């Protein structure tokens with residue numbers, strides 16, 4: 001069977017989103033996909049990929065500007081591909097349904113630009129000692145706790161599901177190609 005090439009493009013300031021992107025990449029590669037994991041700023045072309053996963057950490061209730069830019073620049077191609085989003089945030093350190101809905105809303109602008117087949121929402125990590133004074137004031141005003149809240153088992157299980165969804169989508173499009181006159 002043909003293997004497909006997936007790009008995982010991420011925007012991260014302090015590394016926790018990057019490590020989640022890498023963990024997702026490892027799962028997809030173990031399942032048999034070919035995977036490239038790159039910061040959004042380093043992606044030049046996306047024509048070679050059969051699927052794209054875009055992840056951003058959340059700052060001040062929004063995706064990082066470089067991730068939003070990436071989607072705007074590559075909009076045409078992204079609309080033609082299976083696309084998956086994920087977000088990494090502080091709110092989900094306390095994973096209530098209210099927090100889930102609140103964080104899901106942060107992706108509204110991206111989802112209106114191009115609808116993904118899946119949106120993952122993960123809790124990230126915060127180390128106050130690595131923040132500037134302004135950043136610390138900002139996270140404290142939001143009540144975001146310090147610590148590493150990444151649930152690796154959930155992240156890997158989500159990546160397994162994404163693999164299955166993509167595999168199904170590719171199998172369907174191959175079948176449609178075969179029945180086309």
Ligand SMILES: Cc1cc2nc3c(=O)[nH]c(=O)nc-3n(C[C@H](O)[C@H](O)[C@H](O)COP(=O)(O)O)c2cc1C
Nearest residue numbers: 012013014015016017057060061089090091124125
């Ligand atoms: C200045 C600042 C603002 C943040 N704003 C939010 C926010 O509005 N909502 C939220 O859920 N998390 C917020 N966070 C938490 C980050 O999303 C979380 O720490 C994430 O893991 C950071 O990802 P990174 O290590 O890839 O940069 C904020 C963090 C910082 C430092």
